Amino acid sequence: xxxxxxxxxxxxxxxxxxxSSGNWGWYVIDPSTTNGQNNIRFLLGGFWATISLSLxxxxxxxxxxxxxxxxxxxxxxxxxxxxxxxxxxxxxxPLLPMLFWVFYGLPVVLRSFGITxxxxxxxxxxxxxxxxxxxxxxxxxxxxxxxIAKGQTEAAKTIGLTYTQTMRYVxxxxxxxxxxxxxxxxxxxxxxxxxxASVIGMQELTRRANELxxxxxxxxxxxxxxILEYLVLVLAISFFVxxxxxxMGANESR
Amino acid sequence: MAEPVIKVRDLNKYFGDYHALxxxxxxxxxxxxxxxxxxxxxxKSTLIRCINGLETHDEGTITVRGTDLRDEASAxxxxxxxxxxxxxxxxxxxxxxxxxxxxGPMKARGLTRKAAEARAMSYLERVRIxxxxxxxxxxxxxxxxxRVAIARSLCMEPKVxxxxxxxxxxxxxxxxxxxxxxxxxxxxxxTMICVTHEMGFARKAADRMIFMDHGEIIETGPTETxxxxxxxxxxxxxxxxxxxx
Ligand SMILES: Nc1ncnc2c1ncn2[C@@H]1O[C@H](COP(=O)(O)OP(=O)(O)OP(=O)(O)O)[C@@H](O)[C@H]1O
Ligand SMILES: [Mg+2]
Numbered sequence: 001x002x003x004x005x006x007x008x009x010x011x012x013x014x015x016x017x018x019x020s021s022g023n024w025g026w027y028v029i030d031p032s033t034t035n036g037q038n039n040i041r042f043l044l045g046g047f048w049a050t051i052s053l054s055l056x057x058x059x060x061x062x063x064x065x066x067x068x069x070x071x072x073x074x075x076x077x078x079x080x081x082x083x084x085x086x087x088x089x090x091x092x093x094p095l096l097p098m099l100f101w102v103f104y105g106l107p108v109v110l111r112s113f114g115i116t117x118x119x120x121x122x123x124x125x126x127x128x129x130x131x132x133x134x135x136x137x138x139x140x141x142x143x144x145x146x147x148i149a150k151g152q153t154e155a156a157k158t159i160g161l162t163y164t165q166t167m168r169y170v171x172x173x174x175x176x177x178x179x180x181x182x183x184x185x186x187x188x189x190x191x192x193x194x195x196x197a198s199v200i201g202m203q204e205l206t207r208r209a210n211e212l213x214x215x216x217x218x219x220x221x222x223x224x225x226x227i228l229e230y231l232v233l234v235l236a237i238s239f240f241v242x243x244x245x246x247x248m249g250a251n252e253s254r
Numbered sequence: 255m256a257e258p259v260i261k262v263r264d265l266n267k268y269f270g271d272y273h274a275l276x277x278x279x280x281x282x283x284x285x286x287x288x289x290x291x292x293x294x295x296x297x298k299s300t301l302i303r304c305i306n307g308l309e310t311h312d313e314g315t316i317t318v319r320g321t322d323l324r325d326e327a328s329a330x331x332x333x334x335x336x337x338x339x340x341x342x343x344x345x346x347x348x349x350x351x352x353x354x355x356x357x358g359p360m361k362a363r364g365l366t367r368k369a370a371e372a373r374a375m376s377y378l379e380r381v382r383i384x385x386x387x388x389x390x391x392x393x394x395x396x397x398x399x400x401r402v403a404i405a406r407s408l409c410m411e412p413k414v415x416x417x418x419x420x421x422x423x424x425x426x427x428x429x430x431x432x433x434x435x436x437x438x439x440x441x442x443x444x445t446m447i448c449v450t451h452e453m454g455f456a457r458k459a460a461d462r463m464i465f466m467d468h469g470e471i472i473e474t475g476p477t478e479t480x481x482x483x484x485x486x487x488x489x490x491x492x493x494x495x496x497x498x499x
Contacts, residue, residue: 152344157308159407
């Protein structure tokens with residue numbers, strides 16, 4: 001925590017130090033002026049969209065990831081195959097093209113099946129982020145679960161537990177500690193990738209910064225603040241995750 | 255003659271191209287205590303793992319207490335009456351000893367926590383470690399852990415017990431405490447198949463011996479005759495090697 005505080009202060013210090021130079025125009029986000037206040041409020045207003053977008057996408061990704069991961073660990077090759085294909089396929093698609101495909105293409109595909117729904121920027125971004133990320137969460141689950149020795153599953157089977165009970169009471173409680181840290185990293189990745197939602201018009205942090213740049217012509221200052229916004233968000237998540245890990249660690253040794 | 259508890263007919267098992275079990279026939283009668291021995295890689299573990307469906311078999315039939323083992327559903331049904339103890343104990347490290355014992359009865363049998371705990375404590379008494387109930391597995395010695403594993407199986411009140419080298423992972427001084435518990439079970443009339451190289455134990459507890467090599471049952475017979483007058487050369491050789499140690 002201490003290190004991250006120092007980091008944030010340094011970043012801020014560099015920016016503040018530059019403000020004396022004539023080439024910088026901090027007035028666009030100067031909180032002592034009305035215009036500055038309005039601009040800051042406009043920029044910060046993107047937080048809510050970025051956060052809700054990331055949270056919903058992460059929740060979906062964690063669910064889809066589990067649905068993909070479980071058959072991916074089957075001993076039956078034919079059960080395993082679709083899961084492997086999904087992971088390899090989805091991992092190979094860059095996020096931006098997938099976003100365009102989902103936003104502009106998916107409604108057309110759905111319409112040809114007689115389903116007429118329009119996908120707005122919010123849900124288009126969520127679907128894309130969730131699918132793209134689910135290939136990674138699936139792999140995280142798989143390696144976490146497979147790191148629990150085979151003997152544990154066998155012992156659970158021999159005391160009459162079903163597959164679901166074995167997962168719930170024996171495997172997942174042991175796997176969760178290995179799954180959580182990489183899963184948290186994945187969440188940070190989602191937060192950062194959510195910036196792409198700006199290109200389809202989603203009013204999140206990046207989009208708002210872009211719009212303000214167009215009217216104020218001060219890209220350096222506005223994008224600096226934008227980076228700071230992401231930095232604060234990501235550091236807050238890291239902090240939360242470390243707290244969670246420590247709590248679970250305490251539970252384990254009890 | 256009563257229907258055997260376990261009936262294996264012409265069992266064949268392959269790992270890829272490797273023929274791990276070759277035409278195994280085996281009947282286990284109610285209350286019978288069988289010890290299986292044989293050199294490493296001869297298929298002893300594979301045989302008993304096939305019997306409770308931890309491994310699938312490729313040819314032949316396995317019938318346990320009237321249920322034909324054909325798929326995961328029948329395997330699940332069979333495991334309800336068959337307990338198993340592993341060489342590596344396989345206790346659940348995230349649960350206390352008591353929770354290790356109550357998990358099966360509560361989740362698979364629907365017992366209340368109170369009933370399951372009462373049952374658990376009675377079996378912990380039986381394996382002589384009731385005072386360890388609230389510890390974690392890693393706080394116990396190997397011998398104690400294996401006794402917990404036996405108690406965990408017994409909590410499901412099985413009709414048959416399978417043991418796969420239950421003392422091979424133990425320090426020598428802990429072997430007898432585990433074997434004593436198994437001898438007690440044998441004396442109480444539990445039907446069991448035990449893979450082990452502890453021949454003193456076999457003489458004491460087994461009605462019948464099975465010697466396996468290269469995936470086949472080479473020799474089987476009553477314990478006395480098996481040790482005193484083995485018929486095949488391979489079995490003689492194996493016994494002389496193992497009894498020297
Ligand atoms: N999952 C598996 N995949 C491939 N081969 C296997 C597998 N399990 C066992 N085998 C092979 O099958 C043969 C029989 O193995 P098994 O474990 O039944 O022998 P064992 O008699 O129990 O030996 P040990 O005394 O060493 O435990 C061995 O050659 C082993 O390498
Ligand atoms: Mg073995």
